[in-house]
Amino acid sequence: MGQKLTIEPVTRVEGHGKVTIHLDDDNNVVESRLHIVEFRGFERFVQGRPYWEAPVLVQRLCGICPVSHHLAAAKAIDVIVGVGPDGLTPTGEKMRRLMHYGQIFQSHALHFFHLVSPDLLFGINANPEKRNVIEVAKEFKELAVQGVMMRKFGQEIIKATAGKKIHGTGAIAGGINKNLSVEEREFFINGKDPMNIDKMIEWSKEALQLFKKYHLENKEFVDGFAAFPSNHMSLVRKDGAMDLYHGVLRAVDHEGKKILHDIDYQNYLDYIGEGVKSWSYMKFPFLKNLGKTEGWYRVGPLARMNTCDFIPSPLAQKEFEAFKAYTKGKPNNMSLHMHWARLIETLHAAEVIKDLLHDADLQGTNLVARGNKCDEGVGLIEAPRGTLFHHYKINSDDLITMCNLIVSTTHNNEPMNIAVRKVADAMISGQRSIKEGMLNAVEVAIRAYDPCLSCATHAMGKMPLELSLLDATGEVLDRKLK
Amino acid sequence: MDRTIIATTSLAGCFGCHMSLLDIDEKILDLIELVEFNKSPINDIKHFTKMCDIGLIEGGCCNEENVHVLKDFRAHCKILVSVGECAIMGGLPAMRNGIPLIECFEEAYLNGPSVKGNNEQGIIPNDPELPALLNKVYPCHEVVRIDYHLPGCPPRAELIWEALYALITRQPMNLPYEVLKFD
Ligand code: SF4
Numbered sequence: 001m002g003q004k005l006t007i008e009p010v011t012r013v014e015g016h017g018k019v020t021i022h023l024d025d026d027n028n029v030v031e032s033r034l035h036i037v038e039f040r041g042f043e044r045f046v047q048g049r050p051y052w053e054a055p056v057l058v059q060r061l062c063g064i065c066p067v068s069h070h071l072a073a074a075k076a077i078d079v080i081v082g083v084g085p086d087g088l089t090p091t092g093e094k095m096r097r098l099m100h101y102g103q104i105f106q107s108h109a110l111h112f113f114h115l116v117s118p119d120l121l122f123g124i125n126a127n128p129e130k131r132n133v134i135e136v137a138k139e140f141k142e143l144a145v146q147g148v149m150m151r152k153f154g155q156e157i158i159k160a161t162a163g164k165k166i167h168g169t170g171a172i173a174g175g176i177n178k179n180l181s182v183e184e185r186e187f188f189i190n191g192k193d194p195m196n197i198d199k200m201i202e203w204s205k206e207a208l209q210l211f212k213k214y215h216l217e218n219k220e221f222v223d224g225f226a227a228f229p230s231n232h233m234s235l236v237r238k239d240g241a242m243d244l245y246h247g248v249l250r251a252v253d254h255e256g257k258k259i260l261h262d263i264d265y266q267n268y269l270d271y272i273g274e275g276v277k278s279w280s281y282m283k284f285p286f287l288k289n290l291g292k293t294e295g296w297y298r299v300g301p302l303a304r305m306n307t308c309d310f311i312p313s314p315l316a317q318k319e320f321e322a323f324k325a326y327t328k329g330k331p332n333n334m335s336l337h338m339h340w341a342r343l344i345e346t347l348h349a350a351e352v353i354k355d356l357l358h359d360a361d362l363q364g365t366n367l368v369a370r371g372n373k374c375d376e377g378v379g380l381i382e383a384p385r386g387t388l389f390h391h392y393k394i395n396s397d398d399l400i401t402m403c404n405l406i407v408s409t410t411h412n413n414e415p416m417n418i419a420v421r422k423v424a425d426a427m428i429s430g431q432r433s434i435k436e437g438m439l440n441a442v443e444v445a446i447r448a449y450d451p452c453l454s455c456a457t458h459a460m461g462k463m464p465l466e467l468s469l470l471d472a473t474g475e476v477l478d479r480k481l482k
Numbered sequence: 483m484d485r486t487i488i489a490t491t492s493l494a495g496c497f498g499c500h501m502s503l504l505d506i507d508e509k510i511l512d513l514i515e516l517v518e519f520n521k522s523p524i525n526d527i528k529h530f531t532k533m534c535d536i537g538l539i540e541g542g543c544c545n546e547e548n549v550h551v552l553k554d555f556r557a558h559c560k561i562l563v564s565v566g567e568c569a570i571m572g573g574l575p576a577m578r579n580g581i582p583l584i585e586c587f588e589e590a591y592l593n594g595p596s597v598k599g600n601n602e603q604g605i606i607p608n609d610p611e612l613p614a615l616l617n618k619v620y621p622c623h624e625v626v627r628i629d630y631h632l633p634g635c636p637p638r639a640e641l642i643w644e645a646l647y648a649l650i651t652r653q654p655m656n657l658p659y660e661v662l663k664f665d
Binding site: 018020033035039040041043044045046047057060061062063064066110134137138141144145148149151152155164165166167268269272273274275276277278279280281283285292391402404406 | 494495496497498499500501502504505507508510511514519544545573574575577578581583585586587588589590591594595596597599600601605606607608609611612615635636639665
């Protein structure tokens with residue numbers, strides 16, 4: 001008679017995700033599943049709303065990176081109002097870019113501080129009780145202050161561009177509703193230490209050093225854990241540079257061969273489909289030319305390092321070269337290198353913010369472009385966790401009739417399931433009872449993989465787990481909690 | 483004075499209200515000196531290990547587990563606070579209340595342009611591992627008694643801080659008009 005293991009993050013009880021692992025009579029893993037238990041129905045209930053509400057409505061999907069939804073929706077309705085992805089005024093486009101890179105900066109900084117730093121500072125084998133952000137704050141006050149201030153800086157940029165730190169209103173159809181005042185600019189360039197952009201660049205470099213040191217000391221673990229070949233997808237600028245706000249869609253396979261050739265994302269439906277499985281509310285996207293079994297891919301910082309040809313800012317480009325050299329120019333398929341990639345992007349974001357702050361276009365007064373309206377638009381953006389798709393159709397009354405969303409974490413659905421299976425096969429298959437290490441391993445796999453699996457995991461640091469060993473009648477044989 | 487014990491949870495919310503709590507920035511470091519966190523996404527405590535002084539609830543109830551968690555919070559928290567529009571009124575997720583649930587499912591899994599033609603068996607997720615959805619999204623005070631409501635989507639960091647600080651220090655709340663925002 002087979003058995004079933006259930007691993008429940010606490011956050012799942014609160015509506016996020018959980019893992020079940022099915023064992024046969026010899027305790028071999030026959031199946032593992034990551035269930036997403038959340039369903040909201042946005043696609044349906046925004047129907048009937050005026051299109052200009054989309055940027056403020058749909059961002060309420062996620063309060064952790066609302067700016068990404070705000071901007072992806074705005075980019076889609078730019079197309080609807082006939083401005084197209086390339087037709088914004090310089091002030092409109094640059095204000096949005098500033099907002100977006102501010103968001104990348106705060107989200108990555110938060111992630112580094114809350115999620116990665118406990119592992120780096122206390123070690124991955126430290127008592128789990130200790131490996132949380134509060135303990136970091138108590139023992140490494142300086143680093144804690146740094147994390148808090150980096151996030152604050154990014155949030156202030158968002159407030160200055162979007163009007164509010166969370167769920168702002170800055171981006172509107174065809175542009176933006178404010179420019180950056182000279183006082184605001186001064187605050188970010190020459191703000192009292194540490195609140196200025198030069199300090200942020202310096203701290204981003206330090207964070208990278210911290211990771212590199214950790215990598216050097218834990219090479220085997222960082223390189224080997226939940227590593228597996230996969231395809232990778234992201235937007236890149238037309239010339240192949242990293243661009244997190246706009247570009248064409250590119251995918252490469254695990255060897256670096258292009259499998260999606262810099263396409264115009266308005267036609268994404270020709271290239272990407274989504275499958276459905278009965279056991280998860282999250283869908284399973286795939287590249288149509290490769291089909292459901294072969295066509296899945298990863299998105300996010302690691303994928304972006306693998307798809308782009310270079311990073312268009314000097315300090316981050318140097319780091320990018322070192323990152324590429326580590327895998328001899330081939331795509332990097334090591335899950336835990338996601339942290340490394342994320343910190344390179346943090347530095348890049350800080351450099352982009354600095355350039356933008358010195359750009360006089362931000363004080364321009366031509367905020368909104370106009371064009372000829374049509375009834376459909378697609379908006380894509382590279383959110384902190386990967387490519388985000390928004391697609392809307394409207395009727396002659398300007399009301400939304402169709403809304404399709406593919407969010408970053410959804411693209412990573414299959415890869416996360418594979419990561420869990422890898423760990424289950426390696427650590428759980430054939431074991432007689434549950435050990436703490438198994439919980440840890442599954443947790444680290446999902447978290448490193450895509451920390452926004454559940455918002456809480458990303459936001460608040462550790463993902464607590466409950467793992468139950470059940471027999472076929474549902475009786476609990478063993479239970480571990482941490 | 484003993485440390486105030488705080489618990490927090492996100493039900494059918496977007497985590498923006500938790501993020502807004504983080505937006506108190508440097509004051510976070512003061513906060514962790516004043517309080518001890520019990521059940522919360524911020525730490526490893528899955529089940530309540532003791533009675534708590536303050537419970538902060540983000541999000542309304544959209545599935546049976548939300549209801550279960552909310553009742554558990556009421557049983558273990560002396561003061562329960564609805565934080566943000568979702569907890570207070572159901573918020574944006576409650577926009578589905580006027581629409582039959584099946585239409586929401588059909589749009590997401592059968593008719594959406596990227597699933598159409600790719601979901602050959604017409605699957606709508608229904609595994610027993612998935613918690614049952616409620617017919618509507620309910621505000622928290624329709625499920626349990628709620629002691630305070632903090633408006634906003636999300637409530638501004640200053641509002642959350644002022645309210646929390648008053649509860650922790652057992653002072654009357656001083657919430658000036660300017661920090662009460664409703665968007
Ligand atoms: S009130 Fe607003 S910020 Fe808070 S959970 Fe709801 S949508 Fe998110």
